[in-house]
Amino acid sequence: MAELRRVHGSENTFFLLDQTTLRQKLDQATLVALTQKITDRRFGLLGGADGMLIVDDAPQATGAMTVINADGSLAKMCGNGLRTVARYLSEKTGQQAFAVQTAEAKLRVRHVADFAAGVPGYSVEISPVSFAAAALPFASLNTQRIVDQVLPALDPALHFTAVAVPNPHLIAFVGEADLAGEKLGALGRRLNAPNPYFPEGVNVTFAAIEGPHTLFARTFERGVGFTNACGTGMAATSLAFVLTHPEAAALDQVNTVYNPGGVVKTNVHGSGDDYWIELIGNATTTHLIAVPEAALRQADFAGAEVAATGEAVAYEAYVATLPYRGLVAAI
Numbered sequence: 102m103a104e105l106r107r108v109h110g111s112e113n114t115f116f117l118l119d120q121t122t123l124r125q126k127l128d129q130a131t132l133v134a135l136t137q138k139i140t141d142r143r144f145g146l147l148g149g150a151d152g153m154l155i156v157d158d159a160p161q162a163t164g165a166m167t168v169i170n171a172d173g174s175l176a177k178m179c180g181n182g183l184r185t186v187a188r189y190l191s192e193k194t195g196q197q198a199f200a201v202q203t204a205e206a207k208l209r210v211r212h213v214a215d216f217a218a219g220v221p222g223y224s225v226e227i228s229p230v231s232f233a234a235a236a237l238p239f240a241s242l243n244t245q246r247i248v249d250q251v252l253p254a255l256d257p258a259l260h261f262t263a264v265a266v267p268n269p270h271l272i273a274f275v276g277e278a279d280l281a282g283e284k285l286g287a288l289g290r291r292l293n294a295p296n297p298y299f300p301e302g303v304n305v306t307f308a309a310i311e312g313p314h315t316l317f318a319r320t321f322e323r324g325v326g327f328t329n330a331c332g333t334g335m336a337a338t339s340l341a342f343v344l345t346h347p348e349a350a351a352l353d354q355v356n357t358v359y360n361p362g363g364v365v366k367t368n369v370h371g372s373g374d375d376y377w378i379e380l381i382g383n384a385t386t387t388h389l390i391a392v393p394e395a396a397l398r399q400a401d402f403a404g405a406e407v408a409a410t411g412e413a414v415a416y417e418a419y420v421a422t423l424p425y426r427g428l429v430a431a432i
């Protein structure tokens with residue numbers, strides 16, 4: 102039997118598969134086909150998910166994480182997913198603080214004991230950070246760097262910041278009306294279809310500044326569409342917040358970033374162009390799924406045994422205590 106987990110960070114949902122527990126590892130094409138089928142919102146397992154997290158061995162880290170978006174595309178990083186992988190590896194190995202190998206970097210992760218009552222929390226490092234056009238990549242925008250800039254080709258008035266962490270993000274600070282309106286979806290769809298500006302697509306986040314060190318963020322994700330939260334998006338947005346709104350945010354200060362699925366804490370560190378961001382939030386396991394390995398290879402879940410962990414109840418009770426639930430309902 103193979104074991105899968107359904108996990109989430111701020112209700113950004115994934116299926117987690119540890120390749121090291123299989124008799125024979127799944128190849129890349131099989132993993133992509135499995136991801137597309139299991140995450141499908143209409144026909145997938147447990148209502149689908151936003152993507153798949155593949156755990157594997159790593160020579161110089163406790164484990165490795167590969168991220169596959171719901172559409173089958175590979176992602177360089179996933180902040181919410183990394184917290185759930187950190188939890189999985191922490192419980193597997195007994196380690197509280199260790200490193201996980203991701204596509205471009207070995208990142209530090211650690212257990213956070215006091216995130217919220219009944220809600221396991223983890224802290225993860227988001228890096229490397231780059232503003233270079235080639236790192237996102239972007240083109241045809243008459244600039245080599247986008248920080249607090251109006252880009253008439255994208256919108257006549259919004260001020261954008263673009264940063265790779267190392268997956269690509271485009272951020273604009275907006276009023277709450279634009280969080281709920283059509284603008285984010287239209288821009289996200291446009292920049293994730295064939296387009297001359299972000300040829301590999303981009304995660305687009307709109308964020309409202311709710312007070313000092315406080316944001317509400319909503320993301321249209323590359324390879325997925327709207328998600329309840331994007332961890333790297335909230336980390337990248339926190340960096341943009343520090344750089345463009347010094348009256349409300351600063352380096353080495355904790356930010357609270359609310360999102361449709363919950364809340365995270367961020368802290369931006371570094372200087373010059375050398376930044377990294379700490380992302381702290383829940384790492385919730387909602388289901389354990391046992392499926393014969395042969396069926397897993399065929400993405401056949403007809404005989405899967407699914408057991409709820411009960412953690413969803415504690416998480417929902419926690420989220421109900423958070424502010425901005427009226428805004429969430431309007432989104």
Ligand SMILES: N[C@@H](CCC[C@H](N)C(=O)O)C(=O)O
Pocket residue numbers: 113168170175176177178179180181182268269304322323324325328330331332333334
């Ligand atoms: N939800 C994730 C990001 C997942 C990858 C993204 N869609 C991409 O393709 O870059 C997060 O929590 O960071």
